[in-house]
Amino acid sequence: MALQCGIVGLPNVGKSTLFNALTAAKALAANYPFATKDPNVGIITVPDDRLNELEKIVNPERVLPTTVEIVDIAGLIKGASQGEGLGNQFLANIREVNAILHVVRCFENDNVIHVDGKIDPVQDKEIIDTELLLKDIDAVTKRVEKLKKNAKSGDKEAVRQLEFGQYILEQLEEGHPARTIELSKDQQELMNDMMLLTAKPVLYVCNVDENSVISGNAMTEKFKEAVKDEQAGVILISAEIESEIIQLDDPEERLMFLEEMGLQEPGVNRLIRTSYELLELITYFTAGVKEVRAWTVPKGAKAPQAAGVIHSDFEEGFIRAEVISYEDYIKYGSEAAVKEAGKMAVEGKEYVVQDGDIMHFRFNV
Numbered sequence: 091m092a093l094q095c096g097i098v099g100l101p102n103v104g105k106s107t108l109f110n111a112l113t114a115a116k117a118l119a120a121n122y123p124f125a126t127k128d129p130n131v132g133i134i135t136v137p138d139d140r141l142n143e144l145e146k147i148v149n150p151e152r153v154l155p156t157t158v159e160i161v162d163i164a165g166l167i168k169g170a171s172q173g174e175g176l177g178n179q180f181l182a183n184i185r186e187v188n189a190i191l192h193v194v195r196c197f198e199n200d201n202v203i204h205v206d207g208k209i210d211p212v213q214d215k216e217i218i219d220t221e222l223l224l225k226d227i228d229a230v231t232k233r234v235e236k237l238k239k240n241a242k243s244g245d246k247e248a249v250r251q252l253e254f255g256q257y258i259l260e261q262l263e264e265g266h267p268a269r270t271i272e273l274s275k276d277q278q279e280l281m282n283d284m285m286l287l288t289a290k291p292v293l294y295v296c297n298v299d300e301n302s303v304i305s306g307n308a309m310t311e312k313f314k315e316a317v318k319d320e321q322a323g324v325i326l327i328s329a330e331i332e333s334e335i336i337q338l339d340d341p342e343e344r345l346m347f348l349e350e351m352g353l354q355e356p357g358v359n360r361l362i363r364t365s366y367e368l369l370e371l372i373t374y375f376t377a378g379v380k381e382v383r384a385w386t387v388p389k390g391a392k393a394p395q396a397a398g399v400i401h402s403d404f405e406e407g408f409i410r411a412e413v414i415s416y417e418d419y420i421k422y423g424s425e426a427a428v429k430e431a432g433k434m435a436v437e438g439k440e441y442v443v444q445d446g447d448i449m450h451f452r453f454n455v
Contacts, residue, residue, distance in 0.1 A: 096187035111332030327357035372445035416446035
């Protein structure tokens, strides 16, 4: 499944710089609002050391990691929900992504102007939150009015949806993003149908200077305190450092640079892993002489669903799955050795895929 994350934030918080660093694309990163007028889309590979270990054992013709699409969405300003600035475009673009990477500026730099003239990441976050809430309130209000007409006919389903819609509207009007509202499984399905902007998972990316990338600073501490009750992640990244890393082609040079910065890995690795955790995604692998490949599925996915990620025919004609845990594959050193040790399981349609499984599907079309 293709994961698409949208980078959002006020103008000049470092969105496009981070996008360039993540994708090595050439999005315009200029020191004025709306440097990015159309959403730039880049594809980045998901770092996974397990692929490297499997490659050593299998020695395939090629190795294919799973990928993530990163969308750099135009900067937003106050009044976006009413169409101010590039608001309509911003909100239309954000509706299409799976998760939101909300960049907030947590660094001082007199050479980089701020759209509001002062650095306050909490206030910046609240501006975007307000615009998204207002748009959702507008959408739910229209939905409720439509449901009221249908409910008058005595349609029980319309009555149920109306009651739920009114409840969600009350929560939104009280300032609660949809993702923070506790719901039952049935209610969650109704929520999903609404396609609300504030229901999307959020990862806050605090863009800091190089001196704050490890321990943070006063601004990041204040920001973490402000969002502690939200169902959202927070990571620290220096877009400038990431920009420098991406320019180093030699892996050894990159490693030396990271060590000098006191970092163990590029920020992009942490960002993607955290995004996966936020979306409750896991990775399984297929391993053969032609290719070793990583595949992404939702946590809790069953074997036929995992097979369908490769091809819909695999899911429709699913018979069984041969499954080896990553740990056993590494321990025994080959598929043949795993089989000899009796560690390869044959699973049916109800098998729940585990992160790191090496799978081979049997199917009939």
